[in-house]
Amino acid sequence: MRQIIAVVRPHLAERVLETLKRAPLEALTVSEVKGYGRQKSYLDEYQETEFSEAFLPKVEITMWVDDSRYEETLEKVVTAARSGRIGDGKVFTLPVEVFQ
Template sequence: MKLIVAIIRPEKLNEVLEALFRAEVRGLTISAAQGHGGETEQVETYRGMTVKMELSPKIRLDIGVSDHFVEPTVHAILSAARTGEVGDGKIFVLPVERVYRIRTGERDEAAVTPVA
């Protein structure tokens, strides 16, 4: 099992959700986030030069999947979230130790996929 964490442009959220639905990905969490992707702006201060870290609004998706769903999920996000301009975002794939479905007490593979 893996946790896919994707940081995307807010304006790409609908396209990404449609692509995930087509890839039969069910079960995800969406959060509003503020991010910084490395772009820096030099700012003058009275003590000399300093660097300002610009933050921009982003959407964070957290998607727990079984291993065979990793590639379709990543592919759906890559194709739907890309504009080709800097700032398109990132996808992280993290190992997951355990998953529990609270209602049933099911665990791991039985718990990660929502009941249809």
């Protein structure tokens, strides 16, 4: 079994979840998280002053899938989450052992 962790932009999370409705998942969790990647932080203007936002809002979708359907599911997640702009997020995969 494999665990797929997708950290995506909030506005893309619904698209990822819609894509996964028909995917053969064992389990799925969704969490609101904050973080940063290559962009580190950025300056924004608020009432004519600059301030740094070190962490950006993201949605973490964690799913567990059987090895035989892993690549198909991973491809669906990456395709749904990609906008082509910096800050799209990351997708991580891990092998998992299930203890009953």
